[in-house]
Amino acid sequence: MAGGWTSDGAVQEQIDSSIEDAIARARSQLPRGESLMHCEECAALIPEARRTAVPGVRLCVACQSRRDQEQQVSSGYNRRASKDSQLR
Structure with missing residues (x-):
């Protein structure tokens, strides 16, 4: 049930959008290319x-x-998608 000026599927659309953003963020952080033989940080x-x-x-x-x-x-990513945390 929609309230105010929102459509009936607005909440689900927001949830789907949040999930798609999280998936895109995770995929962008995946390593690409050829693997290194030695660690970049500690060798x-x-x-x-x-x-x-x-x-x-x-x-x-x-x-x-x-x-x-x-x-x-340090991520600060809102995993619960609560309305209050989105308003901050």
Whole structure:
């Protein structure tokens, strides 16, 4: 049921749009190209299994884990899509 000036599917359209944006953001962060033999940050050897599994990999597992944690903390991405947080 729509309220005010919104159409009946406005809420679902917003949810779909948020999901599409999140997917596009995640895909843009995937590595591309040829994998490196050594980590960009610590120069550790990247195992062949990792280079094969993740084409375009540039970091070892330890450095990638650390980067993922840093991005998660500072991301500020609204995972719940609550109305209050969208208004801020």
